[in-house]
Amino acid sequence: MLEKTYDAVVIGGGAAGMAAALAVREGGHSVAIVDREAYFGGILMQCIHNGFGIHEFGEDLTGPEFAERFISRVLGAGIDIYLDTTVMDITGDEASHVVTACGKDYGVLRLECRAVVLAMGCRERNRGNVAIAGTRPAGVFTAGLAQRLMNLEGYLPGRRVVVIGSGDIGLIMARRLTLVGAQVLAVVEILPYPSGLARNISQCLKDFSIPLYLSHVVSKITGKDRVDGVEVTPLVEGNPDYTKSFRLSCDTVLLSVGLIPENELSRKAGVPLNDDTGGPRIDANLMSASPGIFACGNVLHVHDLVDYAAEEARRCGEAVGRFLSGVSAKQFPLTAGANVRSVVPNFYAPDRENVLYIRSFIVKNDAILSLQIGGSEIKKRKLAHIQPSEMIRLRLQPADFPALRDGRDNLMEVAIR
Amino acid sequence: MKPIFDVAIIGAGVTGAAIARRLSSFKLSVALFERRTDVSFGVSKANSGIIHAGFHHNPSTLKARLEVQGNSLFDRLKAELGFPFRRVGILVVAFSPEELKTVEALYEIGSANRVPQLEIVGRERILSLEPKLNGDAVGGLWAPTGGIVEPYRLVFALVENAQANGVSLFTDWSLAAARRADDRWLLVSETGETHEARRVVNAAGLYADEVSGFFDAEEFHIIPRKGEEFLLDKNAAGFPSHVIFPVPARNSKGVLVIPTVEGTMMVGPTAVEIEEKDDTGTTTENLDRVFSLAARMVPGISKRDIITSFAGLRPTLPGDDFFIDLSRKAPGLVQVAGIQSPGLTAAPAIAEYVKELLQKDGLELTEKPDFVPTVGHSSKVVEMNFAELDELARRERAFAHIVCRCESVSEAEVVEAIHKGHITLDGIKFYTRAGMGRCQGGFCTYRLLSIIARETGMPVDQITKRGKGSTLVVGRIGDAGRDMEDGSNTLGRAGFAPSGRKRSGSGD
Numbered sequence: 001m002l003e004k005t006y007d008a009v010v011i012g013g014g015a016a017g018m019a020a021a022l023a024v025r026e027g028g029h030s031v032a033i034v035d036r037e038a039y040f041g042g043i044l045m046q047c048i049h050n051g052f053g054i055h056e057f058g059e060d061l062t063g064p065e066f067a068e069r070f071i072s073r074v075l076g077a078g079i080d081i082y083l084d085t086t087v088m089d090i091t092g093d094e095a096s097h098v099v100t101a102c103g104k105d106y107g108v109l110r111l112e113c114r115a116v117v118l119a120m121g122c123r124e125r126n127r128g129n130v131a132i133a134g135t136r137p138a139g140v141f142t143a144g145l146a147q148r149l150m151n152l153e154g155y156l157p158g159r160r161v162v163v164i165g166s167g168d169i170g171l172i173m174a175r176r177l178t179l180v181g182a183q184v185l186a187v188v189e190i191l192p193y194p195s196g197l198a199r200n201i202s203q204c205l206k207d208f209s210i211p212l213y214l215s216h217v218v219s220k221i222t223g224k225d226r227v228d229g230v231e232v233t234p235l236v237e238g239n240p241d242y243t244k245s246f247r248l249s250c251d252t253v254l255l256s257v258g259l260i261p262e263n264e265l266s267r268k269a270g271v272p273l274n275d276d277t278g279g280p281r282i283d284a285n286l287m288s289a290s291p292g293i294f295a296c297g298n299v300l301h302v303h304d305l306v307d308y309a310a311e312e313a314r315r316c317g318e319a320v321g322r323f324l325s326g327v328s329a330k331q332f333p334l335t336a337g338a339n340v341r342s343v344v345p346n347f348y349a350p351d352r353e354n355v356l357y358i359r360s361f362i363v364k365n366d367a368i369l370s371l372q373i374g375g376s377e378i379k380k381r382k383l384a385h386i387q388p389s390e391m392i393r394l395r396l397q398p399a400d401f402p403a404l405r406d407g408r409d410n411l412m413e414v415a416i417r
Numbered sequence: 418m419k420p421i422f423d424v425a426i427i428g429a430g431v432t433g434a435a436i437a438r439r440l441s442s443f444k445l446s447v448a449l450f451e452r453r454t455d456v457s458f459g460v461s462k463a464n465s466g467i468i469h470a471g472f473h474h475n476p477s478t479l480k481a482r483l484e485v486q487g488n489s490l491f492d493r494l495k496a497e498l499g500f501p502f503r504r505v506g507i508l509v510v511a512f513s514p515e516e517l518k519t520v521e522a523l524y525e526i527g528s529a530n531r532v533p534q535l536e537i538v539g540r541e542r543i544l545s546l547e548p549k550l551n552g553d554a555v556g557g558l559w560a561p562t563g564g565i566v567e568p569y570r571l572v573f574a575l576v577e578n579a580q581a582n583g584v585s586l587f588t589d590w591s592l593a594a595a596r597r598a599d600d601r602w603l604l605v606s607e608t609g610e611t612h613e614a615r616r617v618v619n620a621a622g623l624y625a626d627e628v629s630g631f632f633d634a635e636e637f638h639i640i641p642r643k644g645e646e647f648l649l650d651k652n653a654a655g656f657p658s659h660v661i662f663p664v665p666a667r668n669s670k671g672v673l674v675i676p677t678v679e680g681t682m683m684v685g686p687t688a689v690e691i692e693e694k695d696d697t698g699t700t701t702e703n704l705d706r707v708f709s710l711a712a713r714m715v716p717g718i719s720k721r722d723i724i725t726s727f728a729g730l731r732p733t734l735p736g737d738d739f740f741i742d743l744s745r746k747a748p749g750l751v752q753v754a755g756i757q758s759p760g761l762t763a764a765p766a767i768a769e770y771v772k773e774l775l776q777k778d779g780l781e782l783t784e785k786p787d788f789v790p791t792v793g794h795s796s797k798v799v800e801m802n803f804a805e806l807d808e809l810a811r812r813e814r815a816f817a818h819i820v821c822r823c824e825s826v827s828e829a830e831v832v833e834a835i836h837k838g839h840i841t842l843d844g845i846k847f848y849t850r851a852g853m854g855r856c857q858g859g860f861c862t863y864r865l866l867s868i869i870a871r872e873t874g875m876p877v878d879q880i881t882k883r884g885k886g887s888t889l890v891v892g893r894i895g896d897a898g899r900d901m902e903d904g905s906n907t908l909g910r911a912g913f914a915p916s917g918r919k920r921s922g923s924g925d
C-alpha cells in the first residue's frame with residue numbers, strides 16, 4: 001500500500017479541483033489531486049463547444065481549451081498527481097484525514113492529510129429518477145453519456161433522436177447530433193419554461209429549427225430491443241392529457257433531466273448535506289460541518305458556468321490555506337427566504353468578502369433580491385430577469401454589513417420579490 | 418460427426434439451469450439450448466428474488482410441495498455455488514381482525530405443507546421484528562425460513578457449474594422445429610442448425626406452449642401475468658430487514674417490500690394478465706398504486722429513491738399449478754411448464770423431480786465420480802477490505818481499476834464476466850453489478866464498451882445491451898455524414914434508419 005502525507009488532498013481534477021489545488025499550493029502548502037479518469041479537466045473535456053471562460057479569461061473558449069489553461073499551471077506547480085485513481089473512502093477526525101484510493105498504477109493508495117477538498121462534480125439524473133413508463137430497450141442515454149460517446153470516443157449514439165428535458169447538456173447535444181447528420185425530432189420539457197441557459201435555447205435549438213415542446217412530457221418509451229419511438233403528452237393545467245398524446249418514431253432517447261452532486265463519498269464520510277442543493281452544507285470558508293473537509297464546484301451545487309465553479313474553487317483553496325495556517329474569522333448563518341430555492345454558502349463572514357450563489361424558485365422580470373439581517377434589509381439588488389436555471393451571483397464586501405452585535409444569531413436571509 | 422445428446426434442455430432460465438446442473442452429476446451428455454444471447458435473460462432475470470417459505474399454496478398442488486422442498490435445498494446450494502442468498506425471513510402483516518383470520522388460514526396451509534418454524538405473531542412481536550412497519554399493524558405471520566436471492570447470479574452459477582461438469586451450452590440458439598428420427602429427436606434451430614438428442618426437457622418458460630407444439634405434444638396455452646417492480650437505492654429510508662408481505666388477495670401474493678441481498682430495496686410486483694409475451698413495459702398508474710400499497714405497510718419508503726423499474730411475466734397455466742410430467746404424446750419429452758412463482762424457489766426441487774421422471778422414462782443414471790459440485794470463488798472489490806484489495810492488486814492490477822463507481826466493480830471482475838461468456842451490457846451487469854447502481858450505467862457504459870471491444874475483438878457498434886437488435890451505438894461519427902454524401906440524407910428521411918442489422922419486431 002502506497003502511503004503519503006500532504007497538507008491537503010483534492011478529490012477530483014475537474015475545473016474546480018484544479019483551481020482549488022492551485023490556490024492551496026500558492027499558499028505554500030503541499031497538495032495532491034486524485035482523479036479517477038486518466039486525464040484532468042473532468043466534464044470540460046467532453047464539452048467541445050464554446051461558451052467557457054468569458055468571466056475567467058475574458059475569452060470565449062471551448063471546454064478543453066479552458067481546461068488546458070489550468071492543466072498547464074497544475075503540471076508546473078509542484079502538485080502531486082494521481083490519475084486513473086478512484087477515491088473509495090474518506091476517514092479520520094478533525095486533526096487528520098485519510099483518503100483511500102485505488103488505481104492500476106498504485107494498487108491501494110493511502111493519503112493522510114489535514115484538509116480534504118471535495119471536488120467530485122456531479123452525475124446525471126437518469127430514467128429511473130424521472131420514472132418514465134414503457135419498455136427498457138437500448139438507445140436510451142443520459143445526454144452526458146451520449147456526449148462522451150460522441151466527443152471522446154467518436155461514436156454516433158443514434159440517428160433519429162428525441163431529447164427529454166431542456167437542460168444545457170441536452171440542448172448542446174441536440175445541436176451536436178444535428179451537426180453530424182442525425183435528426184433531432186424534439187426537445188420535450190415538462191416545465192412551462194426551458195431549464196437550460198437562454199443562449200443555448202437560441203444557439204442550439206432556434207438556429208437549427210429543432211422543435212421545443214414546453215409543458216409536455218414523454219409519457220412512454222417503446223421498442224423491444226432498441227427504442228422505436230416515444231409517446232409525447234401535453235400537460236393541461238399541470239396534468240398530462242392523454243387524449244392529446246402523439247407519437248414520434250425515433251431510435252434514440254436522450255435524457256437531460258438534471259444533475260445530482262456526486263456526494264456518495266461525502267455521505268459515507270458523515271459530511272452533512274444540504275437538501276436544497278444536494279451538496280454539503282458549508283460555512284463561509286466553504287468548509288463542511290466536518291472540520292477540515294471542504295467542497296467546491298459541482299459537488300457543492302450545480303453550476304451552469306465553469307467560470308463560477310473555478311472562482312468558487314479558488315476561494316475554497318484560499319480558505320483551505322487559512323485553515324492550515326490556523327486563521328479564523330467570525331461567521332453567522334445564512335438562509336434561503338421567500339422564492340429562493342437555494343443559497344450557497346450557509347454562513348457569511350462579515351469581516352471578509354463573501355460570494356453568494358443563489359437559485360430562485362420563480363421566473364420573473366424586474367425582480368428584487370433582498371438581504372436582511374434580523375428583519376432589516378442590508379442590501380438589495382434589481383434583477384432584470386430571473387429563472388431557476390440561471391444562477392444569481394452576489395458579492396458582499398465587509399462595508400455591506402452593518403455593525404453586528406456578538407451574542408446574536410445575526411441570521412441573514414436571502415429573499416426574492 | 419456431432420454427438421447425440423442423452424438429454425437436451427430447451428431454455429436456460431432457472432428451471433433449465435437447475436436441471437442441467439443436476440443432470441451434470443451423472444454420466445450423461447447434456448446440452449442446454451437458449452435462444453437469447455445469455456442465460457437467465459427470460460423470466461428468471463425479472464422477478465422478486467424471494468425464496469418463499471411455502472405457506473401460500475394449497476398442499477394438494479405440485480408447486481406447494483416443490484416450493485417447500487426447493488427452499489430446504491438452498492443452504493447447500495449456496496454453500497456449493499456461492500451465489501448471493503440470505504435467509505432473512507418473511508413477515509405477513511395484518512391490519513385488521515379480518516386480515517388476522519387470513520393469517521391463520523395461511524398458517525394452516527403452511528403447517529400442512531410442513532413449513533418449519535412458522536409462527537403467528539402479535540402486534541408487539543411483529544413491530545419488534547420489523548420496526549420499520551406501520552404501527553397500525555395488529556399482528557401477522559413470521560416465516561424465518563424465507564429468503565432472498567439474486568436470481569440471475571443463481572442461474573449463472575448453476576450454468577457455470579453445469580458447464581464445468583460437461584454440459585454443452587448453446588446461446589443464441591432458438592428451437593424452431595423438432596423431428597422424430599428413430600429413437601431420438603432432431604432439433605432444428607431458427608437458423609437451420611441441427612442437433613440430436615434422445616430425450617428433451619421443455620423448460621422454455623413463457624414459450625413452453627410453443628415448444629410443446631414443435632413436438633406435437635400436449636396442447637396448452639401459457640398466459641403471461643405481468644408483474645411490475647421498482648428498485649430503490651441503497652440507503653433508502655424504510656429498508657426493512659425482512660421481506661414484508663401484505664395479507665394476500667385472491668390471485669396474487671400482493672405488493673411486497675423486499676430487501677435485496679445487495680442492499681437495495683424492491684417494491685412490487687403487480688399481477689395483471691396480458692396478451693403479449695414480450696410486453697414488459699411499465700406504467701405510471703402502477704407506480705402510484707404500488708407505492709401507495711407498499712407505503713401502507715412500510716411508511717418510510719419514497720418514490721424519490723427509485724433507481725429503475727422493470728416488469729416480468731409469470732408463465733401461467735389455467736389452474737395455476739406447475740405442469741411437470743413425461744409427455745403422454747411425444748416420446749422422451751419432459752414438460753416443465755407453467756413455472757410461475759414460486760419457480761425460483763422450487764427450481765432445485767424441480768430439477769430433482771425431472772431427474773426422477775427421466776429415470777422413470779428409462780434414462781440410466783450413473784453418478785460421475787469426478788463430479789465437482791462447487792464453482793471457484795471470484796474475488797470482488799466490494800467484498801474486500803483495503804489490505805486484501807492491495808494484496809490482490811499486487812498480483813492483478815486490474816482489481817485496482819474501478820470501472821463502476823456505484824457498485825465498486827473492478828476491471829478484473831468485468832474481464833472475468835466477459836471470459837465466462839457474458840458479452841452484452843446486461844449480461845455483464847447481472848454478473849458483476851456494473852451499471853446496476855444509482856447512476857444506471859451513466860458512468861461505466863463507455864468503459865464497459867471499450868473493455869468488451871478489447872477482450873472480444875468485437876467492433877463497438879456491434880456490442881449490444883442484451884443481444885440481437887439492441888446495439889448501443891449505431892456507428893462512428895461520420896457515418897451519418899456518409900449517408901448524406903450518397904444522397905440519402907438522414908435529415909430528410911421519414912422512417913427509421915436501419916443500422917444494417919435485422920431489427921426484430923418480436924419473437925427473439
Ligand SMILES: Cc1cc2nc3c(=O)[nH]c(=O)nc-3n(C[C@H](O)[C@H](O)[C@H](O)COP(=O)(O)OP(=O)(O)OC[C@H]3O[C@@H](n4cnc5c(N)ncnc54)[C@H](O)[C@@H]3O)c2cc1C
Nearest residue numbers: 012014015016035036042043051087120121297298305306
Ligand atoms: C454538457 C455541459 C455543458 C456545459 N456548458 C458550459 C458552458 O458552455 N459554459 C460554462 O461556463 N460552463 C458549462 N458547463 C458547466 C461546467 O462545465 C461545470 O460547471 C464545471 O466544469 C464543473 O467542474 P467540476 O470540477 O466541479 O466538476 P467535474 O468537471 O465534473 O470534475 C469532477 C472530477 O472529479 C472526478 N471524480 C469524481 N469522483 C471521484 C472519485 N471518487 N475519485 C477520484 N476522482 C473522482 C471526476 O473524474 C472528474 O474529473 C457545462 C457542463 C456540462 C456538463
Ligand SMILES: Cc1cc2nc3c(=O)[nH]c(=O)nc-3n(C[C@H](O)[C@H](O)[C@H](O)COP(=O)(O)OP(=O)(O)OC[C@H]3O[C@@H](n4cnc5c(N)ncnc54)[C@H](O)[C@@H]3O)c2cc1C
Nearest residue numbers: 428430431432452459460461465467592622644760761762
Ligand atoms: C414479477 C415476478 C416476480 C416473481 N417473483 C418470484 C419470487 O419472488 N420467488 C420465486 O420463487 N419465483 C418468482 N417468480 C417466478 C420465477 O421468476 C419463475 O418461475 C422462474 O424464473 C421461471 O424460470 P424458467 O426457467 O422456467 O423460465 P425462464 O427464465 O423464462 O427461462 C426459459 C428460457 O427458455 C428460453 N426459450 C424459450 N423458447 C425457446 C426456444 N424455442 N429455444 C431456446 N430457448 C427458448 C427463453 O429465452 C428463456 O431464457 C416471479 C415471476 C415474476 C414474473
